[in-house]
Amino acid sequence: MLAVCSTYGQVVMRYGPEIDNGWGNASAVVTPYVTFPATFVSPYKGNSITKIRIGVCSEGTNVYLYIKQKPQENTYIYRQKLDNLKAGWNEITLDTPFAINGTDDIAIGYKASFAKSEGVGYSSEKHTDADVVYYNSKNKWTTTGGSICIQAVVEGEGMPQNEMLIGKMSDQTASYGASTATFSVAVRNVGANDINSYTAICSYDGEPETITVNKSLSTNESDTISFEVPANIPGTHDIRITIDKVNGQADAYSANNTATAILTVRDKAFMKRVVCEEYTGTWCGWCPRGLVGLEMMKEKYPEQFIAVSVHGGDPLEIDEKQEYSYKPFISSCTGAPSCSLNRKLSGDPYYDIQNLFNMETSSDSQIAYNLTGEWNEDSTAITLHSVYYSDIDIKSPQYNIAYTITEDSVTGYPQTNYYADGKNGEMAGWENKEAITTDVCFNDLARAIYSCYSGDPCSSEDMEAGKEYETTSTIPVPPQ
Numbered sequence: 001m002l003a004v005c006s007t008y009g010q011v012v013m014r015y016g017p018e019i020d021n022g023w024g025n026a027s028a029v030v031t032p033y034v035t036f037p038a039t040f041v042s043p044y045k046g047n048s049i050t051k052i053r054i055g056v057c058s059e060g061t062n063v064y065l066y067i068k069q070k071p072q073e074n075t076y077i078y079r080q081k082l083d084n085l086k087a088g089w090n091e092i093t094l095d096t097p098f099a100i101n102g103t104d105d106i107a108i109g110y111k112a113s114f115a116k117s118e119g120v121g122y123s124s125e126k127h128t129d130a131d132v133v134y135y136n137s138k139n140k141w142t143t144t145g146g147s148i149c150i151q152a153v154v155e156g157e158g159m160p161q162n163e164m165l166i167g168k169m170s171d172q173t174a175s176y177g178a179s180t181a182t183f184s185v186a187v188r189n190v191g192a193n194d195i196n197s198y199t200a201i202c203s204y205d206g207e208p209e210t211i212t213v214n215k216s217l218s219t220n221e222s223d224t225i226s227f228e229v230p231a232n233i234p235g236t237h238d239i240r241i242t243i244d245k246v247n248g249q250a251d252a253y254s255a256n257n258t259a260t261a262i263l264t265v266r267d268k269a270f271m272k273r274v275v276c277e278e279y280t281g282t283w284c285g286w287c288p289r290g291l292v293g294l295e296m297m298k299e300k301y302p303e304q305f306i307a308v309s310v311h312g313g314d315p316l317e318i319d320e321k322q323e324y325s326y327k328p329f330i331s332s333c334t335g336a337p338s339c340s341l342n343r344k345l346s347g348d349p350y351y352d353i354q355n356l357f358n359m360e361t362s363s364d365s366q367i368a369y370n371l372t373g374e375w376n377e378d379s380t381a382i383t384l385h386s387v388y389y390s391d392i393d394i395k396s397p398q399y400n401i402a403y404t405i406t407e408d409s410v411t412g413y414p415q416t417n418y419y420a421d422g423k424n425g426e427m428a429g430w431e432n433k434e435a436i437t438t439d440v441c442f443n444d445l446a447r448a449i450y451s452c453y454s455g456d457p458c459s460s461e462d463m464e465a466g467k468e469y470e471t472t473s474t475i476p477v478p479p480q
Helices: 038-044 288-300 327-332 353-361
Strands: 006-013 021-023 028-036 048-056 060-068 078-081 088-099 106-114 120-123 132-135 140-142 150-160 164-166 180-189 195-204 207-217 222-230 235-246 258-265 274-280 305-311 338-341 345-347 367-375 381-390 403-407 445-450 469-476
Touching (some): 028 060, 028 120, 028 150, 038 150, 048 060, 106 132, 106 150, 180 235, 222 235, 274 353, 288 305, 288 353
Parallel strands (some): 274 305, 305 445
Antiparallel strands (some): 006 150, 021 120, 028 132, 048 088, 048 120, 164 180, 235 258, 274 338, 381 469
């Protein structure tokens, strides 16, 4: 049992507080609804809705006000014919105050004709309970994408004191490398008295921390609680924020004072890495921008972006007669500079590279991979040990592994440069180099790919989540 101190007062039940946008076609008849669930209205049991506030962006005519338990129900609990709605907020006094029984949802809507487009007012704050529209002109149900501007004024002698409402808290997936994550949730004074202070219990996997907020909140005024939690332990973590005390007293109604969320922290081994194989050549005057693009991405994403610069038609090309050459890749390219990311997405290694990277890293990686290697005694070969595992079960996996040897700091080769003298704009200093320049340092230069471009197949046995699989290869190193 919870003793609730109550008094006469007035509270506004609402979602989004402001008219941020307008919705709807011209010459349309619509019926927008907001629904206050039982957990929202229960603190006001025994009191009544006395007024309705409706926000619109243009004049509405032939207006009716409805109260139902659910918007889609054919029958209404309350109906009232209204005057025209003027642009802005309209306050309507109910002919008969609507008594709140504390156990039922309350859906409030209005039917109106709008001569102009975007007549329905809605807030940019998104709440599914506050975004249901029957489009009478099209005979269908739809949404605005925000929160419809309908508010209910509650009055009575039994209004709760020291009562705060907490909003919904969104789940989060921590970014790789993050040490902490911050959760925020909106709270509002929905009691009949002013608030001078309140405390919240914020917990991470059941470990509580009490936050005290000394702040004045008048009736209907909102605040935001922010809570920082660790984000370096892989797995899922339970986050909970509960309003504990208001003005030193227990929060009046416990059914609406808690918000929960899940924090997902992925094992860094599953971070989506991107291998960018770039086709270039010293004969290609536009290819300096490829060098610039790869260096830019390596600097920006040192743990995720892996560059392989593949030369063709010049002294830096791998002998195409060798099995370890990049001939299949070069043959697939229609021009230079060009690149392929994870052998899925292709484009320009400067102009397209960021967008391609974003597209490829927008999805999760299910495979974690680790490689170790060591030279043989006379340094003519490298033994490579690959360990990989999945975070899901995989039936009949089809994976190949290819090993690329690259070399950095290669100099002394003349590069054609179409950006010389700024003739084709600026390109990270290449406009200050000669049209044919030896002032170039080639990095990530492909020297061999083993056993071939398509690699060697791994085991095709079914993979179990979390189980490690291994393969070992020995690759020769070109004597030059």
